[in-house]
Amino acid sequence: MAARPRLGVFKLASCDGCQLTLLDLEDELLAIAAAVDIVHFPEASSDMDPHGRFDLTLVEGSVSTPAQLDELRAIRAQSRTLVAIGACATAGGVQALRNFADHREYVRAVYATPAYIETLAQVTPIAAHVRVDFELRGCPIDKGQLLELISATLVGRRPDIADESVCMACKRAGQVCVTVAHGQPCLGPVTHAGCGALCPRFSRGCFGCYGPRERANTEALADHMQAEGVSAASLVRRFRLFTGWSEAFRAESERHDD
Amino acid sequence: MSARLTHDGFRRLLEQVREAGYALVGPTISDGAIVYGPIAGADDLPIGWTDEQAPGRYRLRERGDRAHFGYVLGPQGPRRQLTPPVETLVRIRLGPRREQGPRTPEGVEAADEDGEPLALIGLRACELAAMAVQDAVWTGGPFVDPRYARRRERALIIAVDCLEPGELCFCVSTNTGPGVEAGASFDLRLTELGEEFLVEVGSERGQALIDGLGELAEPSTAQLFAARTQGVLAAAMELHGRERQLDLDGLPELLFANLDHPRWDELAARCLSCGSCTLVCPTCFCHRVEERAPLDAPTSERVRHWDSCFTDEHSRIHGAQFRPQIRERYRQWMTHKLGAWVSQFGTSGCVGCGRCIAWCPVGIDITEEVAAIRAAPVAPDDAEPVALPPATTVPALAGDPMHPQLARVVSVREELREVVTLAVEPVGVFSHAPGQFNMLGLPDVGEVPISISGQAGGELLHTIRAVGAASRALVALEAGDRLTLRGPFGSAWPLAELRGHNVVVIAGGLGLAPLRGALREMVAHPERYPSVRLLYGARSPEELLFADEILSWDRSIRFAPTTAPAVLESGHVKVHVTVDGAAPGWTGHVGVVTKLMRRKPLSAHARYLVCGPEIMIRFVLRELETIGVAQDQVWLSMERNMKCAVGMCGRCQYGPHFICKDGPVFRWDAIAGLLGREGF
Ligand SMILES: Cc1cc2nc3c(=O)[nH]c(=O)nc-3n(C[C@H](O)[C@H](O)[C@H](O)COP(=O)(O)OP(=O)(O)OC[C@H]3O[C@@H](n4cnc5c(N)ncnc54)[C@H](O)[C@@H]3O)c2cc1C
Ligand code: SF4
Ligand code: SF4
Ligand code: SF4
Ligand code: FES
Numbered sequence: 046m047a048a049r050p051r052l053g054v055f056k057l058a059s060c061d062g063c064q065l066t067l068l069d070l071e072d073e074l075l076a077i078a079a080a081v082d083i084v085h086f087p088e089a090s091s092d093m094d095p096h097g098r099f100d101l102t103l104v105e106g107s108v109s110t111p112a113q114l115d116e117l118r119a120i121r122a123q124s125r126t127l128v129a130i131g132a133c134a135t136a137g138g139v140q141a142l143r144n145f146a147d148h149r150e151y152v153r154a155v156y157a158t159p160a161y162i163e164t165l166a167q168v169t170p171i172a173a174h175v176r177v178d179f180e181l182r183g184c185p186i187d188k189g190q191l192l193e194l195i196s197a198t199l200v201g202r203r204p205d206i207a208d209e210s211v212c213m214a215c216k217r218a219g220q221v222c223v224t225v226a227h228g229q230p231c232l233g234p235v236t237h238a239g240c241g242a243l244c245p246r247f248s249r250g251c252f253g254c255y256g257p258r259e260r261a262n263t264e265a266l267a268d269h270m271q272a273e274g275v276s277a278a279s280l281v282r283r284f285r286l287f288t289g290w291s292e293a294f295r296a297e298s299e300r301h302d303d
Numbered sequence: 304m305s306a307r308l309t310h311d312g313f314r315r316l317l318e319q320v321r322e323a324g325y326a327l328v329g330p331t332i333s334d335g336a337i338v339y340g341p342i343a344g345a346d347d348l349p350i351g352w353t354d355e356q357a358p359g360r361y362r363l364r365e366r367g368d369r370a371h372f373g374y375v376l377g378p379q380g381p382r383r384q385l386t387p388p389v390e391t392l393v394r395i396r397l398g399p400r401r402e403q404g405p406r407t408p409e410g411v412e413a414a415d416e417d418g419e420p421l422a423l424i425g426l427r428a429c430e431l432a433a434m435a436v437q438d439a440v441w442t443g444g445p446f447v448d449p450r451y452a453r454r455r456e457r458a459l460i461i462a463v464d465c466l467e468p469g470e471l472c473f474c475v476s477t478n479t480g481p482g483v484e485a486g487a488s489f490d491l492r493l494t495e496l497g498e499e500f501l502v503e504v505g506s507e508r509g510q511a512l513i514d515g516l517g518e519l520a521e522p523s524t525a526q527l528f529a530a531r532t533q534g535v536l537a538a539a540m541e542l543h544g545r546e547r548q549l550d551l552d553g554l555p556e557l558l559f560a561n562l563d564h565p566r567w568d569e570l571a572a573r574c575l576s577c578g579s580c581t582l583v584c585p586t587c588f589c590h591r592v593e594e595r596a597p598l599d600a601p602t603s604e605r606v607r608h609w610d611s612c613f614t615d616e617h618s619r620i621h622g623a624q625f626r627p628q629i630r631e632r633y634r635q636w637m638t639h640k641l642g643a644w645v646s647q648f649g650t651s652g653c654v655g656c657g658r659c660i661a662w663c664p665v666g667i668d669i670t671e672e673v674a675a676i677r678a679a680p681v682a683p684d685d686a687e688p689v690a691l692p693p694a695t696t697v698p699a700l701a702g703d704p705m706h707p708q709l710a711r712v713v714s715v716r717e718e719l720r721e722v723v724t725l726a727v728e729p730v731g732v733f734s735h736a737p738g739q740f741n742m743l744g745l746p747d748v749g750e751v752p753i754s755i756s757g758q759a760g761g762e763l764l765h766t767i768r769a770v771g772a773a774s775r776a777l778v779a780l781e782a783g784d785r786l787t788l789r790g791p792f793g794s795a796w797p798l799a800e801l802r803g804h805n806v807v808v809i810a811g812g813l814g815l816a817p818l819r820g821a822l823r824e825m826v827a828h829p830e831r832y833p834s835v836r837l838l839y840g841a842r843s844p845e846e847l848l849f850a851d852e853i854l855s856w857d858r859s860i861r862f863a864p865t866t867a868p869a870v871l872e873s874g875h876v877k878v879h880v881t882v883d884g885a886a887p888g889w890t891g892h893v894g895v896v897t898k899l900m901r902r903k904p905l906s907a908h909a910r911y912l913v914c915g916p917e918i919m920i921r922f923v924l925r926e927l928e929t930i931g932v933a934q935d936q937v938w939l940s941m942e943r944n945m946k947c948a949v950g951m952c953g954r955c956q957y958g959p960h961f962i963c964k965d966g967p968v969f970r971w972d973a974i975a976g977l978l979g980r981e982g983f
Contacts, residue, residue: 073597073598076597076598076599077598079598079599080598080599136916160809192597192598195598196596196598199598200405200596200747200748200776201405201748201772201776202594202596202747202749202772202776203749203771205595205612207615207616208579208612208614208616209611209614209616210575210577210578210614211613212575212577212578212582212664213577213578213582213609213610213611213614216379216388216578216579216582216583217388217389217582217608219338219388220334221333221335221338222361222378222579222662222664224359224362224664225360225361225378225661225662225663225664226334226336226361227335231664233328233577233664234575234576234577234579234664234665235575235577248341250336251565258630259615260576260615260627260628261577262574262576262629264572265572265573265574266575266664266665267574269359269573270667278414287726289561298620
């Protein structure tokens with residue numbers, strides 16, 4: 046019997062929420078554990094082995110400190126397939142909002158001894174530093190998608206995770222469009238699907254947790270929202286959330302921020 | 304046959320339908336809209352409510368009466384029930400996990416569950432028209448989707464006339480409403496007139512329902528008929544007088560002649576490429592097919608999902624994305640819906656329902672966009688041909704075209720690095736013509752189109768390059784393994800037409816594989832094909848496919864590496880080989896295949912077969928044009944993303960053609976207008 050594939054789970058600057066999604070897979074966790082050796086999983090056990098090679102590595106969190114950058118490079122060197130999971134790892138996360146301001150001021154305001162706090166000038170997603178084989182979006186990630194990602198990667202299939210708008214999922218679910226029927230602003234048309242149109246299902250516009258989809262025409266959407274009465278300040282807030290540091294959303298929020 | 308029903312009679316009618324075993328589907332209020340979905344009975348209808356619609360806007364309003372069908376249309380019609388947004392096609396039993404390579408299939412089961420038949424209540428004239436369009440897509444042949452066919456055949460249809468058309472309706476322009484015509488496909492047709500319904504019977508099933516109502520079904524009256532006629536006429540007149548019209552006259556020609564109109568760029572600045580229009584449109588049918596196999600599951604499912612030409616994957620193949628820009632995606636939607644549709648299905652794809660206008664989050668109005676192009680066409684007199692016959696028509700497959708058979712790999716031959724030929728033994732009699740392809744797949748991984756590169760006895764040969772997930776898994780198969788196979792699909796090289804002619808075959812790289820079957824036939828029959836020349840180009844000497852076999856066709860050529868070939872003495876075959884980059888020991892030509900074409904004088908009267916990367920094909924055609932070869936002497940093979948291979952998933956569209964069933968082999972003139980054009 047060949048060695049079983051090794052699954053590594055690592056975290057950088059993040060809240061652990063995405064890793065918890067893995068634990069949240071309760072029913073399926075046994076099947077995963079039967080199929081792979083879970084080698085490094087700080088959230089689940091203290092018995093970790095950060096050395097050796099990983100067939101599939103899931104990395105949560107963004108890069109905020111020089112130490113994290115070093116760690117990330119080491120992880121990459123040991124990984125066959127490296128997947129960035131969650132908004133922090135794929136777009137910087139909420140902590141990347143400090144990039145829009147002078148972060149030294151934050152550090153001074155928050156910490157008693159700011160000299161101990163060593164930070165990089167900007168919080169960045171993983172792909173800014175190392176090659177990433179797949180980005181699993183979301184804040185937090187969706188457990189169904191995580192399961193599909195693991196199952197697919199283990200057999201060498203492309204995960205059935207399409208880079209398409211939230212509208213596609215919303216319409217497949219038979220959800221009534223909140224923009225058209227209720228006049229609510231919604232980032233669904235420019236946001237990567239994956240949540241199953243969760244907010245529209247609760248009659249709320251999409252907040253863009255999964256970050257921009259390919260060809261996100263944020264400008265057309267923002268122009269339309271503005272024509273419908275959404276203020277520039279509100280547009281900035283909408284595009285500057287969990288994935289505000291992604292290129293498309295950042296450019297859009299900057300367009301309205303003066 | 305007709306009758307008159309009161310509200311009570313109508314309520315009883317629905318009860319009866321339910322008692323007869325139908326699942327009721329009708330309009331009901333949910334989330335601030337009138338949606339089409341499961342209902343329990345007449346009480347669930349939006350009694351006393353109507354909808355107000357504008358581009359990108361929809362609101363409910365109380366009418367102040369008890370109208371049952373006093374609204375127009377909700378966001379989605381019965382397309383949802385007849386072709387569910389997510390549907391399992393087949394279940395494939397998985398073999399055990401293996402040390403290396405994917406799990407292989409052990410059995411295939413149909414997944415269609417026959418639920419209760421549907422009673423589709425309250426369908427408008429435009430929705431019946433849309434259903435007729437969907438019928439053409441899924442059952443119009445040569446292939447029939449049994450899932451759709453079965454649901455459609457069992458469905459009971461209770462249609463309703465429109466007497467109060469909505470703000471966005473333009474069914475008069477598309478000739479699909481507002482009244483439900485007597486010949487349309489319904490079991491019962493209702494006309495709501497005040498507190499009463501006039502009911503017209505359209506089938507025996509419908510008659511039985513009316514008979515079952517006994518006294519509740521009163522005789523219809525001349526007044527009611529007159530009121531209906533008047534109401535429908537008034538509605539039609541009103542629609543006629545509106546500004547929003549869609550002039551269908553010569554529209555396919557107009558659109559295809561204006562592929563470079565500046566309006567597409569303007570549109571791209573507004574369109575979000577969200578895909579909403581395609582998913583609310585009652586006639587769109589595009590979908591993708593994915594494999595679903597949880598880690599420890601004993602079966603894998605092949606699942607169909609609604610897709611749209613506004614997504615990235617729709618037009619992506621390995622190494623190429625044909626519609627990266629929003630302008631190209633919107634243009635695909637409109638040129639298909641209002642243009643190519645006509646040649647594909649004999650009817651426009653628009654039934655004038657206005658849904659795409661209402662449910663576009665930024666209110667883009669298809670009628671306005673058409674009007675803008677019509678008002679200022681950029682190339683009015685230069686319409687490109689849109690409707691052209693396919694290169695070869697192929698016989699249909701019986702049964703479910705999505706249900707694969709399990710074929711056995713008999714042998715695996717390594718051709719080049721990462722390229723193997725699988726000799727596959729299908730179940731039962733399998734006849735194909737060179738140029739056709741199969742869908743080969745593995746559960747857990749998925750299915751991809753692969754040309755048949757020859758036949759040896761009962762074995763079909765497939766020459767595959769490992770480029771991505773599915774092809775890699777196929778290349779990793781071993782003798783004795785099983786795989787899923789559907790086919791053969793598509794058009795073939797025109798071997799019969801080539802008889803008696805001098806034939807020149809021009810191939811690049813792996814493009815030789817789809818041509819090998821045709822070449823073998825021509826090599827074996829000098830009496831039919833007096834002169835055959837093969838011009839073959841590969842990247843390097845190591846990338847020459849079928850080198851031994853090629854050498855055996857023409858003794859006079861020499862290139863390294865040579866092995867002693869079996870020699871064919873007829874001498875009617877000439878082979879010229881070139882490589883892009885020279886290597887030590889290589890004594891043959893160096894340079895791209897077009898350079899070789901210039902070195903070897905080619906006849907303007909020969910027949911040409913071309914296959915290879917699209918860019919190479921285009922350069923070859925340019926070369927043929929300069930030597931004066933007519934377009935009707937040239938055939939070529941095309942590639943696009945494919946999921947179904949039977950003209951149903953919409954992915955392989957190439958202007959008016961489906962490459963899977965009208966192609967992949969096309970005569971040059973059939974696609975000349977589109978070749979090399981961005982966005983197709
Ligand atoms: C009519 C036809 C005949 C073909 N014949 C051969 C052949 O004889 N030998 C051979 O090696 N290849 C052939 N191809 C190409 C082959 O189908 C692709 O290489 C294969 O689909 C790649 O799938 P993948 O999962 O390995 O790659 P990925 O890049 O992971 O593909 C992902 C998905 O994209 C789609 N896709 C990607 N490339 C293509 C493509 N070129 N055509 C259609 N869909 C694609 C498939 O749906 C696939 O599942 C043919 C293609 C067509 C259309
Ligand atoms: S194109 Fe628009 S108006 Fe025409 S049938 Fe489709 S959704 Fe209705
Ligand atoms: S290609 Fe045609 S059928 Fe498919 S989504 Fe686009 S318009 Fe609809
Ligand atoms: S036309 Fe409207 S609904 Fe269609 S993709 Fe563009 S923005 Fe979306
Ligand atoms: S329409 Fe599905 S592959 Fe052609």
